[in-house]
Amino acid sequence: xxxxxxxxxxxxxxxxxxxxxxxxxxxxxxxxxxxxxxxxxxxxxxxxxxxxxxxxxxxxxxxxxxxxxxxxxxxxxxxxxxxxxxxxxxxxxxxxxxxxxxxxxxxxxxxxxxxxxxxxxxxxxxxxxxxxxxxxxxxxxxxxxxxxxxxxxxxxxxxxxxxxxxxxxxxxxxxxxxxxxxxxxxxxxxxxxxxxxxxxxxxxxxxxxxxxxxxxxxxxxxxxxxxxxxxxxxxxxxxxxxxxxxxxxxxxxxxxxxxxxxxxxxxxxxxxxxxxxxxxxxxxxxxxxxxx
Amino acid sequence: xxxxxxxxxxxxxxxxxxxxxxxxxxxxxxxxxxxxxxxxxxxxxxxxxxxxxxxxxxxxxxxxxxxxxxxxxxxxxxxxxxxxxxxxxxxxxxxxxxxxxxxxxxxxxxxxxxxxxxxxxxxxxxxxxxxxxxxxxxxxxxxxxxxxxxxxxxxxxxxxxxxxxxxxxxxxxxxxxxxxxxxxxxxxxxxxxxxxxxxxxxxxxxxxxxxxxxxxxxxxxxxxxxxxxxxxxxxxxxxxxxxxxxxxxxxxxxxxxxxxxxxxxxxxxxxxxxx
Ligand SMILES: Nc1ncnc2c1ncn2[C@@H]1O[C@H](COP(=O)(O)OP(=O)(O)OP(=O)(O)O)[C@@H](O)[C@H]1O
Ligand SMILES: [Mg+2]
Numbered sequence: 419x420x421x422x423x424x425x426x427x428x429x430x431x432x433x434x435x436x437x438x439x440x441x442x443x444x445x446x447x448x449x450x451x452x453x454x455x456x457x458x459x460x461x462x463x464x465x466x467x468x469x470x471x472x473x474x475x476x477x478x479x480x481x482x483x484x485x486x487x488x489x490x491x492x493x494x495x496x497x498x499x500x501x502x503x504x505x506x507x508x509x510x511x512x513x514x515x516x517x518x519x520x521x522x523x524x525x526x527x528x529x530x531x532x533x534x535x536x537x538x539x540x541x542x543x544x545x546x547x548x549x550x551x552x553x554x555x556x557x558x559x560x561x562x563x564x565x566x567x568x569x570x571x572x573x574x575x576x577x578x579x580x581x582x583x584x585x586x587x588x589x590x591x592x593x594x595x596x597x598x599x600x601x602x603x604x605x606x607x608x609x610x611x612x613x614x615x616x617x618x619x620x621x622x623x624x625x626x627x628x629x630x631x632x633x634x635x636x637x638x639x640x641x642x643x644x645x646x647x648x649x650x651x652x653x654x655x656x657x658x659x660x661x662x663x664x665x666x667x668x669x670x671x672x673x674x675x676x677x678x679x680x681x682x683x684x685x686x687x688x689x690x691x692x693x694x695x696x697x698x699x700x701x702x703x704x705x706x707x708x709x710x
Numbered sequence: 711x712x713x714x715x716x717x718x719x720x721x722x723x724x725x726x727x728x729x730x731x732x733x734x735x736x737x738x739x740x741x742x743x744x745x746x747x748x749x750x751x752x753x754x755x756x757x758x759x760x761x762x763x764x765x766x767x768x769x770x771x772x773x774x775x776x777x778x779x780x781x782x783x784x785x786x787x788x789x790x791x792x793x794x795x796x797x798x799x800x801x802x803x804x805x806x807x808x809x810x811x812x813x814x815x816x817x818x819x820x821x822x823x824x825x826x827x828x829x830x831x832x833x834x835x836x837x838x839x840x841x842x843x844x845x846x847x848x849x850x851x852x853x854x855x856x857x858x859x860x861x862x863x864x865x866x867x868x869x870x871x872x873x874x875x876x877x878x879x880x881x882x883x884x885x886x887x888x889x890x891x892x893x894x895x896x897x898x899x900x901x902x903x904x905x906x907x908x909x910x911x912x913x914x915x916x917x918x919x920x921x922x923x924x925x926x927x928x929x930x931x932x933x934x935x936x937x938x939x940x941x942x943x944x945x946x947x948x949x950x951x952x953x954x955x956x957x958x959x960x961x962x963x964x965x966x967x968x969x970x971x972x973x974x975x976x977x978x979x980x981x982x983x984x985x
Contacts, residue, residue, distance in 0.1 A: 563830075576811045580845025584830070584837050587844065590851055591834055591873050656851040 439486040440518040445469055449487035449642070453633055456644035461606025462574070463557050468640040478511060479637030481534045481553035485515065488532055488549055488633075494522045496530035501538040501679070501696035508536075525699050537600075539621040541678045541700040544630035546647060552615045554636040557643065559603045559613035579611045583654060590659055599664060605652045606645055620663045620679045625651040670695045673704035731792055732757045732899055732931050733778060734799070738787035740777045741955070747773045748955040751787070755899065760925055760932040762942035762963065764978070765952035771935040772903055774952065778933060779818055779901040780810055793817065794898060815845065819897035823904040825884035828891065829876045835862065835887055836872040842895045861890040866920060882913035886920065893924065903935045918944055939979065943967055951975045 437443065445467075452466040471479040489495060495515055499508040503525040511534060512523050524530050527542035534551040544550060560570045563581045572578065582603055589597045602619035606612045614625060615634060625632065625645060632645040645651060655661035669676045671692040678700060680693040695701035733755040741747035748770035755761050755778075763771045776782045778789070780802050790799040791813070802810060822828040829838050836858035843854055859869050865886035867879075876884055885905060892900060905921070906914045922945055925932060936942055942949050942963060949966040951959040951974065959972040970976045 576808060578811075578845065580841050580843075581830075583844035583849075584833055584841045587837050587840060587851065587854065588833060591836065655849075656854075657849050658851050 438491065438519050439489050439515070440471075441469060441483065441486045446487040449483055452642045453484070453487070453644060456633065456642050457631070457646045459610070460645055460649050461604075461610030461612040461643060463641040463643045466640055466642050468637055471637070472514075473510075475638040476555065477507060478534070478536055478553035480635030480640075480642075481536070481551045481637075482511060482514070482635075483637065484551045484633055484635040484642065485511075485532060485534050486518075488551065489515065489519060489521060491519065491521060493531045494524050494529055496524050496527065496533045496699075497535070498533065498538060498540065498697075498699075499536045500681075501540075501700075502698045504698065526703070527699055537616050537618075538679070538696060539617060539624045541675075541695070541697040542703075544624075544628060546629045548630040550628075550630050550632050552617075552632065552634040554613070554615045554634045554641070555638075557613060557634070557636040557639050557641040559601075559611050574610060577609070577611075579605075582611055586654060586656065586659075590656070596655065596659055596661070602661075603654050605654065607649050608652075612643060612645075612651075618664060618679055619653065619661070622651075622653045622661070623663065627651075666693060668693055670701060673701045675701070675704060730756050733789075733791050733933075735778065735789045736787055738774075738777060738784050738789060740773055740782065740784040742773070745955065746770075748777075748952065748957075751957055753778075753950065753957070753960075755931060755933060757898075757931055758929045759947040760930075760934060760945050762946035762949045763933065763935045763952060764937060764939060764942050764949055766978075767937065769952040770955040771937070771952055773955075775901055775903055775933060775935045779820060780814060781820075791817075815842075816895070817898045819892040819895070819900040821885075821888055821892050821900065821902040821905050823907055825881070825888040826876070828888040829884065831877050832875065834873045835867070835876055835879070838876060838887060839891050839894050842891060846895060857894060861894050862887075864893070864924065865890040866916075880913075881909055882917055885909065885917060889921070889924070893928070896928075898931060900930055900932045902932060904937070905934070906936070906938070906941055914941075921945060939967065951978065 449466055452464045456462065456464045468483060471482055473479060495512065497503065497508040497512040499505040502508060515521060516523055527533065527540040531547065532549045532551065533540065534553065536553045539550065558570055559582060560573055564570050564573065586596050586598065599619050601613055601616045602622055604612050604614055604622060604625060614622060627648050627650065628645065629647050631647055634643045653661040664679070666680050670678060670680055672694050675695055678695045678697060681696045682691055682693055684691050731754040735751055735753050738751040739749045741749065751774060763774060765771050777784050784803065789802045791802050792799045820828065836855065839858040839861050840854040843857060848854055858872055862869055862872060867883055867886055876887055879887060906917050909917065918941060924930065925945065934945060946963045948961065949963045950957055951966065951972065953974045959966060959970065959975045966975060967979055970979050
């Protein structure tokens with residue numbers, strides 16, 4: 419691999435059109451500009467010109483374009499899908515970046531400088547300097563209420579968010595509590611309503627005052643939005659039905675953790691099941707295993 | 711002549727009209743294209759009165775209402791609103807869009823002809839009433855429920871229906887629900903476009919009764935568009951008659967209906983008497 423990379427670098431120097439991290443420099447600059455704008459206006463959806471990526475929409479093209487624009491030769495990259503490093507989606511994205519920029523990759527949250535994720539935030543606390551890149555299927559939290567883009571834009575402009583609260587109201591009417599448990603809407607920096615992508619609401623508190631930079635990319639709709647480090651992020655709720663996160667009666671069957679997000683898995687064809695951490699790296703660290 | 715007439719409607723004669731006007735337009739024009747819309751409208755709406763805009767189809771009633779309620783822009787003339795909290799008026803044409811929206815949200819109420827235009831079809835009746843309150847920052851569920859129940863009761867809808875979808879309601883109930891949603895934020899000025907059109911006569915009568923009661927109880931200021939003179943007679947203090955985009959007559963309702971001056975109004979009134 420190393421030799422290929424050296425070869426590519428050499429080629430780049432000799433004015434050939436191979437480029438580090440797949441995208442051309444022009445495109446990366448354009449995307450970085452959109453990210454900077456997103457950082458300047460926390461939670462605001464910035465439109466950008468997406469590029470064709472060598473995989474279909476729904477496979478994280480938005481996140482991949484962001485990662486490709488952010489990554490440098492010295493970065494250490496981690497990819498998770500639903501918390502796991504070893505699922506098809508995570509593996510193929512990780513291999514893609516190993517191939518197109520030959521950077522160091524890791525499964526350890528603590529070692530990574532850039533983490534691309536689908537549907538989870540790692541359990542291990544993120545620190546300053548780290549960047550978390552979210553793959554976003556539908557960036558517009560108001561879409562299900564108002565299909566017209568012209569209208570949702572105005573709703574954002576005038577903080578016209580009563581209709582979002584109505585969704586939670588209707589939850590309580592139907593179920594007696596706020597049943598929304600994924601893609602739970604938040605207000606960023608007291609201003610913009612934001613869809614945190616389909617992470618479980620368990621992860622919402624990690625968005626608040628995060629030391630790491632959080633960037634969100636939607637490939638199909640070509641939108642980027644960001645939460646800069648140490649930003650106030652509030653999950654919508656009611657005074658008498660406050661926001662709360664998922665809880666489990668049992669601990670992780672593998673590592674015994676009481677405070678991580680658990681997945682229910684079937685263990686035989688007799689209907690036997692157990693609960694294990696969705697964050698595979700976290701779980702293995704606790705069991706004393708090391709992947710790297 | 712029109713301005714003289716409209717001054718008759720003010721509560722007392724010893725203060726300048728501006729002090730009690732809530733909305734005022736001068737030489738206001740809005741034309742979609744030549745002859746379509748309205749021209750040179752001069753109007754004042756006073757606090758606590760119901761002003762009816764009548765006229766035949768296409769005469770520009772809805773266009774005037776939409777312009778007065780700042781939903782669409784006018785081309786000429788001025789439109790001034792007099793907020794409760796301030797002695798000076800706001801020129802609705804000059805303030806920023808954001809400010810206009812927040813003013814509309816806090817001070818204006820809109821009732822559409824078709825109730826489902828003003829309601830969310832996939833949200834329960836209670837949610838529909840409570841939404842404007844949530845919009846204004848109310849975050850207490852029990853409080854929202856209490857308000858929803860209060861206003862359901864006020865518009866004579868059975869409280870058991872609070873969690874039902876408005877699509878399961880009759881037309882008359884939907885219209886009453888829309889009115890409840892409009893009133894819940896206690897707006898100062900309400901704009902209604904043909905709120906009783908399309909309803910059966912008996913349902914209409916009940917709705918009119920209710921509206922008359924609420925207007926009195928809550929001392930609402932209302933601009934009401936209707937082509938039905940009997941609705942105007944029943945609800946309004948003053949009437950503005952429109953023909954081909956112009957205001958041809960304005961005055962106290964009984965005066966306009968019993969002693970119409972403009973030839974067009976005379977025709978309008980006599981055609982109602984005959985039918
Ligand atoms: N959006 C629009 N674009 C172009 N022309 C319009 C538009 N809306 C209304 N008009 C035209 O403007 C004129 C006035 O219409 P308006 O809706 O104000 O009449 P109206 O008095 O409310 O009639 P009706 O009693 O039928 O509701 C009509 O000739 C109408 O065709
Ligand atoms: Mg009309």
